[in-house]
Amino acid sequence: MSKGIETFDVVVVGGGPAGATAANDLANDGVRVLLLDKAGRIKPCGGAIPPRLIQDFDIPSHLLCARVQSARMISPANKKVDMPINNGFVGIVNRETFDEWLRDRAVSNGASYRAGTFVGIERDNHGKAIVVYKTGEQDSIAKVQTKIIIGADGARSLVAKQGLPKVKPVPCVFAYHEIIEAPDVNHTGGLYDPTRCDVFYQGKLSPDFYAWVFPHGTTASVGVGSARKGFSLRQSVRELREDTDLQDKKTIRREGAPIPMKPLKRWDNGQDIVVIGDAAGVVAPASGEGIYYAMACGRMG
Numbered sequence: 001m002s003k004g005i006e007t008f009d010v011v012v013v014g015g016g017p018a019g020a021t022a023a024n025d026l027a028n029d030g031v032r033v034l035l036l037d038k039a040g041r042i043k044p045c046g047g048a049i050p051p052r053l054i055q056d057f058d059i060p061s062h063l064l065c066a067r068v069q070s071a072r073m074i075s076p077a078n079k080k081v082d083m084p085i086n087n088g089f090v091g092i093v094n095r096e097t098f099d100e101w102l103r104d105r106a107v108s109n110g111a112s113y114r115a116g117t118f119v120g121i122e123r124d125n126h127g128k129a130i131v132v133y134k135t136g137e138q139d140s141i142a143k144v145q146t147k148i149i150i151g152a153d154g155a156r157s158l159v160a161k162q163g164l165p166k167v168k169p170v171p172c173v174f175a176y177h178e179i180i181e182a183p184d185v186n187h188t189g190g191l192y193d194p195t196r197c198d199v200f201y202q203g204k205l206s207p208d209f210y211a212w213v214f215p216h217g218t219t220a221s222v223g224v225g226s227a228r229k230g231f232s233l234r235q236s237v238r239e240l241r242e243d244t245d246l247q248d249k250k251t252i253r254r255e256g257a258p259i260p261m262k263p264l265k266r267w268d269n270g271q272d273i274v275v276i277g278d279a280a281g282v283v284a285p286a287s288g289e290g291i292y293y294a295m296a297c298g299r300m301g
Contacts, residue, residue, distance in 0.1 A: 005130065005143055005144060005145045006144045006145070007032075007144065007145045007146065008032050008033060008034045008112070008144055008145070008146045008147075009026075009031045009032045009033060009146065009147050009148065010023075010026055010031055010032070010033045010034070010146060010147065010148045010149075010150060011033070011034045011036060011131045011144060011146040011148070011149050011150070012026075012033060012034065012035045012036065012150045012152055013036050013118045013131070013149065013150065013151050013152060013153045013158075013159050014036075014037060014118075014151065014152035014153035014154060014157075014159075014277075014279065015035050015036070015037030015038075015041075015099065015102075015103045015113075015152075016037075016043055016099055016102075016152060016154070016277065016278075016294065017098075017099065017102060017277065017291050017294040017295045017298065018152040018276045018277025018278070018279075018282075018294035018295060018297055018298040019035060019037070019150065019152030019153075019276070019277070019298065020035065020099065020102035020103045020105070020106050020298070021057065021102065021106075021294075021295045021298030021299055022150050022152065022276060022298035022299070023035040023103075023106040023111040024102070024105055024106035024109055024111065025298070025299055026111070027106055027109045027110035027111040028109050028110070030110075032112075033106075033110075033111045033112065034111070034112045034113075034114060034144060034146070035103065035106055035107070035111050035112065035113045035114070036114050036116055036118060036131070036133055037103065037113070037114075037115065037116075038115070038116070038117055039115035039116075039136055042095055042096045042099075042253075042255060043095050043099065043154075043255075043257060044095075044175055044176070044177055044223070044255035044256055044257045045095045045221075045257075045291070046092075046177070046197075046212060046214045046221050046223065046288075046289075047065075047092045047093045047094060047095055047098070047214065047216060047221065047291075048068070048090050048091070048092055048197070048214070048289055048291070049090070049091045049092070049093055049291050049292060050090055050091070050292055051088055051089070051090075051091070052292065053091075053291065053292040053295060054091055056295075056296075057295055059091075063093050063097065063098055063101055064091040064092065064093060065092055065093060065094050065216050065217035065218075065219075066091075066092035066194060066195070066214075066215045066216055066217050067089040067090075067091060067092070067195065068085065068089055068090040068091075068092060068195055068196060068197050068214075068215065069084065069085050069089050069195045069196070070082050070083060070084045070085060070193075070195065070196045070197075071083045071085070071196065071197045071198075071199060072193075072196055072197070072198045072199070073199050073201065074198065074199065074200045074201065074202065075201060075202070076201065076202050076203060078202075082196075090197070092214060092215060092216055092217075093291075094216055094217075094219075114133070114135075114142075115135070115136055116133040116134055116135050116136070116142065117133055117134045118131070118132075118133050118153060118158055118159065119132040119133050119134055119141070120132045120158070120162055121149065121159075121162050121163055121273075122143070124145070128145055128146075128147075129145065129146055129147075129148075129149055129272050129273070130143050130144070130145050130146075131143065131144050131145075131146060131149060146272075147272060148272050148273075148274070149163065149272060149273045149274075150274055150275070150276060151163065151273065151274070151275035151276070151279045152275070152276050152277050152278075152279055152294075152298065153279055154257070154258075154277075154278045154279060155172050155257070155258040155259060155260045155278045155279070155281070156169075156172075156258060157275055157278075157279035159273065159275060159279065160264065160275045160279050160280075163269050163273035163275075164264070164266060164267075164268070164269055164273065164275065167264050167265060167266050168264075168265065169264075170260050170261060170262050170263070170264055170281045171227065171260075171261050171262065172227065172258035172259055172260050172261060173208075173209050173225040173226060173227045173258070173259045173261060173288065174225065174226065174227065174233065174256060174257070174258050174259070175223060175224070175225040175233075175256065175257055175258070175259050175288065176223060176224060176225075176233035176234065176237060176254070176255070176256040177212075177221045177222060177223025177224075177237070177254075177255060177256075178221075178222050178223065178237055178241075178251050178252075178253070178254050178255075179216070179219050179220070179221055179251070179252045179253050179254075179255070180219060180220055180222055180241075180246060180249045180250060180251050180252060181218070181219060181220075181249045181250040181252065182194065182215065182216070182217070182218055182219050182220045182249070183220075183245075183246060183249055189245075191244045191245050191246075192213065192215075192220070192244065192245075192246070193215070194215040194217070195215065196215070197212065197213070197214050197215070198212060198213040198214075198244075199211075199212050200212065200213075200240065204236075204239065205224055205236050205239065205240055206224050206225060206226045206231075206236060207226060207228050207231060208226055208227055208228055209224070209225035209226050209227070209288070210224070210225065211223065211224040211225075211236060211237075211240050212224070213240070213244055213246070219252060220246070220249075222237055222240055222241055222244075222246060223237060224236045224237055224240065225259060225288060227261075233256070234254075259278070259283055259288045259290070260278055260281035260282075260283050261281075261283070261285045262281055262285060263280055263281040263282055264280050264281045267280045276294070276297040276298050276300075277290070277293070277294035277297050277298060278290060278294065280297060282294060282297045
C-alpha cells in the first residue's frame with residue numbers, strides 16, 4: 001500500500017449505465033468501490049430501453065419520458081412500414097436524468113463518488129494499480145490506489161488504451177443528434193407521433209447507417225450516424241428536420257459521440273483491469289442500441 005493514498009477495492013472509471021450498475025452491484029455486495037465520472041457529462045443517445053431492462057434493474061416508471069408502442073421504418077423510396085409492439089412498449093429515457101439516477105442509487109447503496117477526469121494508471125513498487133485523475137479544482141491531480149480497475153469510459157476508452165495496449169480498437173460509427181422541442185402532434189399530419197420511433201434507411205441521410213426521430217416526452221431526439229469520413233452529420237440532421245417539418249422547433253442542445261460496431265477481442269489484462277459497456281464494444285451493431293447491454297455487462301463485470 002502506498003503511503004498517503006486513499007485505497008479502494010475497485011475503482012470504476014465512467015458513470016454511465018455500465019459503470020453505475022457495476023458500482024451499485026459491488027456496493028450492495030459490501031465492496032469498497034469508487035465511481036469516477038466526468039462532471040456534467042451527457043451521453044448522446046436515443047434513450048431506448050426494453051421492458052426487460054426495466055424489470056431486471058428495478059427502474060422506476062417516473063424515469064420514462066415516453067413509452068413507444070410502434071416503430072416506423074422509412075425506405076430509400078420513402079415507403080413507410082409501421083411495426084407495432086404488441087402487448088408492450090419500449091421505454092425512452094433522457095440520459096442526463098437516467099444516468100444521474102443510476103449514479104445516485106450506487107452512492108445511496110454505499111459507493112463513493114468523485115467528479116473527475118481519468119488521466120492514467122500508475123503502479124507502485126509492488127505493482128499495485130494507482131488511478132490518476134484530474135479534479136474540477138483548477139485541474140489539480142488526485143490519486144487513489146485499487147485492487148481492480150473497471151473501465152466504463154466509453155467507445156474511446158482511455159482505460160482500454162492504457163490498460164490493454166495490445167488490444168486493437170474496434171471500428172465506430174459517429175452519431176450526432178439534436179434535442180429539440182417536441183412538436184404539437186395535432187399539427188404534424190402524422191409526421192411525428194409521441195408513441196412511435198421513426199427510423200430512416202435513406203442514403204441521403206446516412207450512406208452506411210440510419211437516421212432517426214425518437215420521442216422524448218416534451219422533447220425529441222433527431223439524429224443520424226455514419227462512419228464515412230467527410231459526411232456531414234449536421235447537414236443530414238438539418239435535411240431530416242426539414243423532411244419531417246421539424247426545422248422550426250427550438251433546438252435545446254447538440255451532441256455527438258462514437259458508437260462501437262463490434263466487441264473488443266479481449267476485455268481484460270488478466271490481472272486487475274477489465275472494460276465493460278461501450279468501452280468493451282458491447283453494442284447491437286444493427287441498431288446501435290447499447291443501454292441494456294451496458295447494464296448487463298456492468299452486472300457481469
